[in-house]
Amino acid sequence: MSIVAVAVLSMAVWGWFAADGGGGVSVAPVGPSSGDVLTLLDASKLNASNLNTGQGTMYTAAHVLGAGERAVVLDVFLVEAARRRAVSWTVDGQTASDGRLVVDREPPENHVAVHRVVVAEGNGVRAEFTLVVIPSSTSRRFQEWLRTEKGSMDWTRSLPPVYSSLLPGGVNPEPEGCVPRAWPVLRKVRSQYHPGAVYEMRSAIRADGSGHQATYDARGQLIREGLGAGSADRASPRQYNPFRLMAHRDRDVLPFVWAAQLDGNPVNPKLLYSDFDAPLVHLGEHLRGYMSVRPTFSPVRAEVPAGVCVDGQAPAGD
Structure with missing residues (x-):
């Protein structure tokens, strides 16, 4: 071997x-x-x-x-x-x-x-x-994963557009009256997986289990490129749901770990693949390949401004 x-x-x-x-x-x-x-x-x-x-x-x-x-x-x-x-x-x-x-x-x-x-x-x-x-095995498994993912990208078309910014004070930019809620989850983060991100939003989970992620800096501005940006998830995670967490690990996180290591980053996953144990130093061809199949934006509609519903409808009660 x-x-x-x-x-x-x-x-x-x-x-x-x-x-x-x-x-x-x-x-x-x-x-x-x-x-x-x-x-x-x-x-x-x-x-x-x-x-x-x-x-x-x-x-x-x-x-x-x-x-x-x-x-x-x-x-x-x-x-x-x-x-x-x-x-x-x-x-x-x-x-x-x-x-x-x-x-x-x-x-x-x-x-x-x-x-x-x-x-x-x-x-x-x-x-x-x-x-x-x-x-x-890391190289073999990553190449097999990437080849499979490139052949099936239709799922990304149903992803919602991301919000261009948070509301002042780090508040969820989606009005509470939007029905259904497209982006129900907003939380603070500190992760080597997304360097520079202070907040992340996660979309509602789609019928096929996929979902979207958007990340924001300390000022609440959308991170649009690089490793700090959010990425679509083939298996969207939810805290306290071990089945979704394991699916997310296998379909989204592990390939990211492989890509980072193959690009020469001296990193290992922490317990339960919650983060890396050291900073990333190089964004190379493997991480770029990963990002090509886990995009930051929906191919249909990229962004919407804070304070509106993603489907263009007025919030309920307005």
């Missing part, structure tokens, strides 16, 4: 993520790398971070182990010239004299193992990055 390994590099002061015994990650501060790290590391194998984590510029690089292999050859991340020079490697504080990260076992399903790696030359130039090892 092959394994996907992903390296996350930082060129500035940033937090590193070290593996723990359960396949999760912990966070500890790391100082800036000395020298120009790109004199050691191959920029063509790196993707620049595009999410604001407050930790400086980061890069990700993916490495796939073939069937039966149980080691990551670290030299693949070096520029060609550095491969001909003497460098030293440490992995999780231990010297890797042969320049390899040995993978003793696959991480648990839906999880990753995270390792701190340091490469240095005798002249003091060094670079630090984080190696994230992902089970091959």
